[in-house]
Amino acid sequence: MRSMKLASLASMAEMELRRLRHDPFEILTRAVQPILWIAVFGSVMARIRAFQNVGDYVTFITPGVILQSSTFISLAYGIALIFERESGILKKLLTSPIPRSYIVVGRALAGGIRASTQYVIVLVSAVAVGARISGNPLNLITGYLILVLACMGFTGLSILIASLLRTRERFMGIIGAITMPLFFASNALYPIEVMPDVIKYISLANPLTYTVSALRKLLVSSSYDVLQETLILTCFTALSLGVAIKSLRRIIE
Amino acid sequence: MSAIEVRGLVKVYDHKVRALDGVSLDVEEGTVHALLGPNGAGKTTLIRVITTQLRPNEGSAKVFGYDVVKNSSKVRELIGYVPQEVSLWSDLSGYENILIYSKIYGIPRELRSRKIEELLDFMELSEASRRLVRTYSGGMIRRLEIAIALMRSPKLLILDEPTIGLDPGARSLVWDKISEFRRENGVTVFFATHYMDEADKYADYVTLLNQGRVVAHGTPNDLKKHVKGNKVLVFFKGSVDNSRLSEIVSGIPGVSISNLGNDHVELVVDDIPTKLPKILEEVFVKGYSVSEVEVREASLDEVFIKLTGRRITEESGRIKEVVSMRKMIRRGG
Numbered sequence A: 001m002r003s004m005k006l007a008s009l010a011s012m013a014e015m016e017l018r019r020l021r022h023d024p025f026e027i028l029t030r031a032v033q034p035i036l037w038i039a040v041f042g043s044v045m046a047r048i049r050a051f052q053n054v055g056d057y058v059t060f061i062t063p064g065v066i067l068q069s070s071t072f073i074s075l076a077y078g079i080a081l082i083f084e085r086e087s088g089i090l091k092k093l094l095t096s097p098i099p100r101s102y103i104v105v106g107r108a109l110a111g112g113i114r115a116s117t118q119y120v121i122v123l124v125s126a127v128a129v130g131a132r133i134s135g136n137p138l139n140l141i142t143g144y145l146i147l148v149l150a151c152m153g154f155t156g157l158s159i160l161i162a163s164l165l166r167t168r169e170r171f172m173g174i175i176g177a178i179t180m181p182l183f184f185a186s187n188a189l190y191p192i193e194v195m196p197d198v199i200k201y202i203s204l205a206n207p208l209t210y211t212v213s214a215l216r217k218l219l220v221s222s223s224y225d226v227l228q229e230t231l232i233l234t235c236f237t238a239l240s241l242g243v244a245i246k247s248l249r250r251i252i253e
Numbered sequence B: 001m002s003a004i005e006v007r008g009l010v011k012v013y014d015h016k017v018r019a020l021d022g023v024s025l026d027v028e029e030g031t032v033h034a035l036l037g038p039n040g041a042g043k044t045t046l047i048r049v050i051t052t053q054l055r056p057n058e059g060s061a062k063v064f065g066y067d068v069v070k071n072s073s074k075v076r077e078l079i080g081y082v083p084q085e086v087s088l089w090s091d092l093s094g095y096e097n098i099l100i101y102s103k104i105y106g107i108p109r110e111l112r113s114r115k116i117e118e119l120l121d122f123m124e125l126s127e128a129s130r131r132l133v134r135t136y137s138g139g140m141i142r143r144l145e146i147a148i149a150l151m152r153s154p155k156l157l158i159l160d161e162p163t164i165g166l167d168p169g170a171r172s173l174v175w176d177k178i179s180e181f182r183r184e185n186g187v188t189v190f191f192a193t194h195y196m197d198e199a200d201k202y203a204d205y206v207t208l209l210n211q212g213r214v215v216a217h218g219t220p221n222d223l224k225k226h227v228k229g230n231k232v233l234v235f236f237k238g239s240v241d242n243s244r245l246s247e248i249v250s251g252i253p254g255v256s257i258s259n260l261g262n263d264h265v266e267l268v269v270d271d272i273p274t275k276l277p278k279i280l281e282e283v284f285v286k287g288y289s290v291s292e293v294e295v296r297e298a299s300l301d302e303v304f305i306k307l308t309g310r311r312i313t314e315e316s317g318r319i320k321e322v323v324s325m326r327k328m329i330r331r332g333g
Helices: A002-022 A023-031 A031-046 A059-087 A088-093 A099-127 A138-166 A168-184 A195-205 A207-219 A225-253 B042-048 B072-078 B095-102 B109-122 B138-150 B168-185 B195-201 B221-227 B242-250 B272-286 B300-308 B317-331
Strands: B003-011 B017-028 B032-036 B058-063 B079-082 B156-160 B188-193 B206-211 B215-218 B229-237 B255-258 B262-271 B291-298
Touching: A002 A099, A002 B095, A023 A031, A023 A059, A023 A099, A031 A059, A031 A099, A059 A088, A059 A099, A059 A168, A059 A207, A059 A225, A088 A138, A088 A195, A088 A225, A099 A138, A099 A225, A099 B138, A138 A168, A138 A225, A195 B079, A195 B255, A207 A225, B003 B042, B017 B042, B017 B058, B017 B195, B017 B206, B017 B215, B032 B195, B042 B058, B042 B156, B042 B188, B072 B079, B079 B138, B095 B109, B109 B138, B109 B168, B138 B156, B138 B168, B138 B215, B168 B195, B188 B195, B195 B300, B206 B221, B206 B300, B215 B221, B215 B300, B221 B300, B229 B272, B242 B255, B242 B262, B242 B272, B255 B272, B262 B272, B272 B291
Parallel strands: B032 B188, B032 B206, B079 B156, B156 B188
Antiparallel strands: B003 B017, B003 B058, B206 B215, B229 B262, B229 B291, B255 B262
C-alpha cells in the first residue's frame, strides 16, 4: 500500500516531466532573465568590485540567480491547481484512491521538479561566462535535491495563495508582488553583512536565504556544512505543505 | 443490493444556497439509472456527494453499503467517475494521460500496458493515442475519460453529463461504448443528464430532479403515465358511429380511448410500434376507411413540465460554456 502511494507521487512528477518534454517553452523563456543576471549584471558588478569578501562575483551570485528563476516558477505553479479545479482533473484526483494530502505533495513535487530545471540552465550559462562552480557530482546532486526541497515549499505556498485568491489575475498579481521582495531581501545578490538591520532580519526569515546559502556552500566553497540549512528548509517545506493540504478543502467547495 | 442508497440528503453552499433539499433515491445494482433535470437542479452536487468530494450537511449516502463520509476510501475504490468538465491534461498525449492515471490509480505494472492497450482499442482511440489531447474532438475526450474511469474495473460507473455539447454522432458512439462495456462486464451506471431523450433511451430507471428535490422516479414508461403515455389519433373518411368506435380497441391490451370525435378517435397506447398495426387492422376489419394517422410520442420533457411547470432543456448557455472550454483546452489555453 505504501509503495503504491509513493508510486502515485512519482507519477505526478512523471506527468510534469512529460509536459516539459512536450512544451519546454516556459523553461526556455524563463531562462532568459537569469542568463542576463549572470552575464550582464554579474559581469558589470564584478568589474566594479562592489562587495569585499565575496570572491568572484559571478560565481557568488550564481546560486542566487538559480533561486531567482526557480522560485518564480514554483510560486507560479499553484495556478495549475486553480486550472485543474476549473477543469475536472482535481475532481478526478479527489475521487481516486490516493490520500488527499498526496495530491498536494505530488503537485508540489511536480512544481519543484519543473522549477529545478533552472538549476542546469543557470549553472551551464554561469560556467560559460567564467563562474567557478564545483564539478563534484555529489555536490551537484546534493545541491539539486536541496533546491527541489525548497521549491516544493514555495509551490506549497503558491497552492495556498491560489486557494485563497481563486482567480488567475489576482493570483499572478500577488505572485509578481512577492517574488522580487523575496529575491532582494535575501543573500542572493549580496552578503547579509552589508544589509541594513531591517532587511537583515527579513532575509534571515526568508527561506530563499537558506537555499542560496546551502547551494553556495556546496557549489562554490565545496563545503558540506549544510545541515542547518537543510533542517530549516525541511521545516519550511513541511509547514507550507501542511497549510496547503488544509487549504485544499477550500479549493474543493 | 442497492448500488447507491441516498436518504434525506441536504447540501447547503455558503449557508445560503440549498443545492440539495432532502434527496432520497436508490440505484439497483446492475441497472442504468439516469438523473434527469435542468441545469441547477442539483445533479452535479448529488454526484459530488456520492463520489466523496463533498460532505453533505444532513442525510446519508451509501455506495454498496459503504457510507460516503465514514468509508470514503472504500467508496472511492468501487467507483469510476467522469466529471462534467474535461479531466485530462491537454498538453499530454492520450496515451500519456491514461498512463499517468493508471499509475495514480496504482494499477500493477504487469497489467498496465495490456489494460491500457485494450481500453484504447475498445474506445477506438488506438490510432490517436500518440496525439496531444489538445487536438482531440469532444467525443474523443469523453471516450478517453470513460476508458480511464473503467481502468480499475469499477462496480459503479458515475458519469456527470457524459455527452454535454457533443454532436449526435459523437453522443451515440459514447453511448454505444458504454452499453457494450456493460453487456460484457455488468457494471452499474449512474449518470446525470439534461437530455431527456438520452435518459429515455439508455436508462432503465430515471429520477427527475428539480431545485434540489426528487420530483418523480420510475422507468421511463412509468413516468410517461403522468402524461397518459403515447397517443395515436386516427382520422376517418366521413363521420362514424361513436358507439361502434369503442368496440374497435376493446380487444387490444394496452390501448384505451381517451377522446372521441365524430370523425376521429384519440387512443392512449403503451407501445406504438407493436400496437399500431393491430389497431389499424381492427379498424379495417370493422370496415372503416382511414384518412390520416397521427402519432404523438410522450417525452420525459412533458412529464417534467407537467410535474414542475418548467422545461428540462430550456437553457443552452451551459452547453456553450462547456464547448468553449473544450475549444480552449484544445488550443492549450
